[in-house]
Amino acid sequence: MKPEQEMVTVYIMGKAYQVPAGLTIMKAMEYAGYRLVRGVGCRGGFCGACATVYRLAGDYRLYADLACQTTVQDGMYIAQLPFTPGERAPYRLEDLSPEENPLLALYPEIARCVSCNTCTKACPQDLEVMDYIQAALRGDIAKAAELSFDCIQCGLCAMRCPAEIVHYHVGQLARRLYGAYLAPRAEHLAKRVQEIEQGVFDEELDRLVKMGREELVEKYRARDIEP
Amino acid sequence: MPHEVADLLEAYPLLDPDSVDLKQIDYDVDVLVIGGGGAGTVAALWANESGIPADRILIATKLRHGDSNSVMAQGGIQAADKESDSPAIHFLDVMGGGHFANDPELVRALVRDAPMIIHWHERLGVMYDKEPDGTMVTIHGGGTSRKRMHSAKDYTGLEIMRVLRDEARCRGIPVVEFAPAVELLTDRKGQVAGAILWNLETEQYLVVRAKATVLATGGWGRLHIQGFPTTNHYGATADGLVLAYRVGARLRDLDSVQYHPTGAAFPEQIVGLLITEKVRGLGAQPVNRDGELFVHPLEPRDVEAGAFIRECASKKAGGREMGVVTPTGMVGVWLDTPMIDIIHGEGTFKKNLAGIFRLYSRFGIDPTRDPILVYPTLHYQNGGVAIDASGWTGVPGLFAGGEVEGGVHGKNRLMGNSLLDYNVFGRRAGISAAEWAKRVKLGALTLAHVERYIEALREAGVPEDRKAPLLLPDYRGERALARMVDLL
Numbered sequence: 001m002k003p004e005q006e007m008v009t010v011y012i013m014g015k016a017y018q019v020p021a022g023l024t025i026m027k028a029m030e031y032a033g034y035r036l037v038r039g040v041g042c043r044g045g046f047c048g049a050c051a052t053v054y055r056l057a058g059d060y061r062l063y064a065d066l067a068c069q070t071t072v073q074d075g076m077y078i079a080q081l082p083f084t085p086g087e088r089a090p091y092r093l094e095d096l097s098p099e100e101n102p103l104l105a106l107y108p109e110i111a112r113c114v115s116c117n118t119c120t121k122a123c124p125q126d127l128e129v130m131d132y133i134q135a136a137l138r139g140d141i142a143k144a145a146e147l148s149f150d151c152i153q154c155g156l157c158a159m160r161c162p163a164e165i166v167h168y169h170v171g172q173l174a175r176r177l178y179g180a181y182l183a184p185r186a187e188h189l190a191k192r193v194q195e196i197e198q199g200v201f202d203e204e205l206d207r208l209v210k211m212g213r214e215e216l217v218e219k220y221r222a223r224d225i226e227p
Numbered sequence: 228m229p230h231e232v233a234d235l236l237e238a239y240p241l242l243d244p245d246s247v248d249l250k251q252i253d254y255d256v257d258v259l260v261i262g263g264g265g266a267g268t269v270a271a272l273w274a275n276e277s278g279i280p281a282d283r284i285l286i287a288t289k290l291r292h293g294d295s296n297s298v299m300a301q302g303g304i305q306a307a308d309k310e311s312d313s314p315a316i317h318f319l320d321v322m323g324g325g326h327f328a329n330d331p332e333l334v335r336a337l338v339r340d341a342p343m344i345i346h347w348h349e350r351l352g353v354m355y356d357k358e359p360d361g362t363m364v365t366i367h368g369g370g371t372s373r374k375r376m377h378s379a380k381d382y383t384g385l386e387i388m389r390v391l392r393d394e395a396r397c398r399g400i401p402v403v404e405f406a407p408a409v410e411l412l413t414d415r416k417g418q419v420a421g422a423i424l425w426n427l428e429t430e431q432y433l434v435v436r437a438k439a440t441v442l443a444t445g446g447w448g449r450l451h452i453q454g455f456p457t458t459n460h461y462g463a464t465a466d467g468l469v470l471a472y473r474v475g476a477r478l479r480d481l482d483s484v485q486y487h488p489t490g491a492a493f494p495e496q497i498v499g500l501l502i503t504e505k506v507r508g509l510g511a512q513p514v515n516r517d518g519e520l521f522v523h524p525l526e527p528r529d530v531e532a533g534a535f536i537r538e539c540a541s542k543k544a545g546g547r548e549m550g551v552v553t554p555t556g557m558v559g560v561w562l563d564t565p566m567i568d569i570i571h572g573e574g575t576f577k578k579n580l581a582g583i584f585r586l587y588s589r590f591g592i593d594p595t596r597d598p599i600l601v602y603p604t605l606h607y608q609n610g611g612v613a614i615d616a617s618g619w620t621g622v623p624g625l626f627a628g629g630e631v632e633g634g635v636h637g638k639n640r641l642m643g644n645s646l647l648d649y650n651v652f653g654r655r656a657g658i659s660a661a662e663w664a665k666r667v668k669l670g671a672l673t674l675a676h677v678e679r680y681i682e683a684l685r686e687a688g689v690p691e692d693r694k695a696p697l698l699l700p701d702y703r704g705e706r707a708l709a710r711m712v713d714l715l
């Protein structure tokens with residue numbers, strides 16, 4: 001560590017620590033001596049394991065963000081959420097039909113949404129969370145799927161929602177319904193699967209598997225590249 | 228192989244075999260899956276599909292279900308499902324990319340199963356990028372001769388992992404989280420018969436007896452081989468290699484480490500994180516400090532990363548000193564990201580690379596206006612536990628799928644083939660494990676192989692303080708560690 005490094009004070013669960021400015025909340029906790037087990041997963045903003053809430057000195061607001069993607073600020077009060085309890089409805093996708101709005105049937109509490117937009121403000125992915133819940137309520141599965149697509153299921157919206165909705169489960173089901181039932185099927189894919197099952201490529205693959213290295217290298221070099 | 232790996236293989240177990248009571252069994256199942264990433268989840272689903280009831284399966288994982296490398300993949304997954312393409316062409320690309328060191332039988336399985344896997348995903352509800360008529364949107368990746376990279380925006384790994392995990396939940400497959408495997412168990416005949424888990428929070432060990440065991444623990448990025456930063460998740464510590472080696476499985480191609488050419492070099496908060504190859508696929512070019520294009524943007528990864536390192540290294544070290552130095556002293560090259568919207572139209576970047584856009588905007592950088600700085604980062608374990616095309620390791624009762632196994636990619640994996648790998652071999656391992664579980668008769672549980680291993684280590688004079696598996700890296704600050712004492 002360079003001696004001239006600028007330090008800031010952060011309060012990890014209320015206790016003050018001096019950490020170098022510019023670290024993420026996650027790295028600041030480690031710098032302070034925490035060996036993380038909970039509250040850490042991908043370390044890259046993809047898994048939602050590191051949901052964290054914080055307050056700043058002189059500011060009444062409660063902020064929510066990802067510990068691995070948020071830089072510490074001087075005077076920050078930090079608490080990680082190790083786990084989000086959230087009831088997930090039991091279902092088998094093959095038993096559902098998108099026409100009957102299974103989102104509302106399985107998660108009737110979405111009708112309790114009071115449109116306060118707290119979920120949207122809490123979302124570290126900047127998703128329009130309230131809008132996807134409203135779309136789910138209307139039975140607009142495609143919209144709910146599209147708006148929730150970047151959801152990393154961190155649970156921060158659900159922890160803040162006064163209507164006690166578990167948004168990320170609703171979004172998950174919306175996307176699976178869309179992908180399985182509403183998105184147009186890829187016909188070329190079904191055709192290729194059929195060809196493979198019929199053994200159309202077997203002979204050629206057999207030949208390649210047995211081919212000597214030299215011939216294989218030659219064939220590899222001679223490939224034409226699709227523009 | 229890298230000494231970071233050798234040091235883990237030649238190391239004493241964490242758990243003293245004498246301190247374990249193998250008569251008290253905590254979980255008694257047909258199929259134990261170790262690792263709750265992509266490969267493990269696929270294996271569990273297909274074991275279930277092959278007739279093993281959900282409650283006779285157990286997924287044991289180190290962090291939460293899905294906290295893995297699988298959830299982080301951005302770019303895409305390969306499958307030869309277009310008219311202009313075929314499994315045979317895919318085969319050639321995989322072999323060439325791997326410098327022909329691959330096991331051709333594994334490559335055959337990989338390319339042959341690929342379209343079936345995408346088809347399975349489609350029915351499970353994975354939202355692949357499609358044209359309005361349903362045609363899959365596919366692009367090139369490094370080393371591909373056909374456009375066969377399927378994607379779900381730049382959250383491909385997240386989308387597939389979310390759906391697989393949801394399906395496992397739909398089927399009620401039990402998962403025990405924060406419980407990494409620290410040792411495999413065998414019976415007297417040497418058949419693998421489950422594992423010992425360790426509850427990371429209560430620090431108790433748990434005995435799992437299983438008729439068949441699938442190893443799906445992923446890769447090794449968090450070993451920081453040669454001091455490189457990594458793209459990998461927190462639990463990528465090569466535990467599976469250690470466990471498999473102790474029980475007598477063969478390891479292969481571990482000399483070959485994949486560095487991804489484009490890791491973030493700036494800002495400091497995100498150093499090492501992946502800038503997906505799709506960025507180059509969409510037209511961003513790597514250029515040096517003078518703005519010169521110094522390498523074809525889509526060479527196979529080892530070639531591309533080598534060119535970046537050469538461009539940045541000092542003249543003394545044989546390099547060209549043409550990199551850009553960041554305020555923290557790191558060197559990188561430019562990746563000309565504004566090209567993407569210039570080529571494909573305004574809004575393309577945000578639509579197709581939402582994750583990367585978000586990553587940079589959080590730190591006040593707009594990659595559609597300004598180029599970004601990149602440098603190679605430790606990315607993938609090319610080799611691993613040797614398997615056959617059915618996912619069997621050669622040790623009775625032990626199967627493997629995903630990044631933990633080797634042979635599929637030879638000495639270098641192409642982008643999009645490892646999401647495919649974990650699906651193809653996760654599935655095959657799950658099916659094989661189910662079939663084995665239906666046949667096998669297990670004897671009493673032992674840790675005999677571990678005892679033998681300890682003896683061999685003693686004979687070789689391996690220092691006793693060297694322990695493995697690693698389970699988690701340690702990033703605690705030096706100041707804090709210097710004063711740490713164990714009092715309670």
Ligand SMILES: Cc1cc2nc3c(=O)[nH]c(=O)nc-3n(C[C@H](O)[C@H](O)[C@H](O)COP(=O)(O)OP(=O)(O)OC[C@H]3O[C@@H](n4cnc5c(N)ncnc54)[C@H](O)[C@@H]3O)c2cc1C
Pocket residue numbers: 261262263264265266267287288289290293294295296297298299300301302303304305383384406407408409443444445446458459460462463464466467501606607628629630631642643644645646647649696698
């Ligand atoms: C940032 C990033 C981007 C990528 N992009 C792409 C891409 O675009 N296309 C592509 O094809 N590939 C890509 N890859 C590679 C690909 O994602 C992985 O190789 C693949 O997902 C590995 O799957 P897996 O299931 O084998 O391992 P993982 O998904 O890593 O799962 C392994 C699981 O096992 C757990 N585990 C580890 N040790 C133990 C233990 N001792 N006991 C119990 N559990 C344990 C881990 O915590 C983890 O949950 C990318 C990888 C990264 C890191």
Ligand code: SF4
Pocket residue numbers: 112113114115116117118119120129130133160161162163164165
């Ligand atoms: S926080 Fe809850 S109640 Fe408020 S808008 Fe969101 S879903 Fe509706």
Ligand code: SF4
Pocket residue numbers: 048122123124125126127129150151152153154155156157158167168
């Ligand atoms: S929608 Fe909710 S769970 Fe999903 S990322 Fe946003 S806050 Fe997290």
Ligand code: FES
Pocket residue numbers: 039040041042043044045046047048049050066067068069152
């Ligand atoms: S650790 Fe995965 S999102 Fe922060």
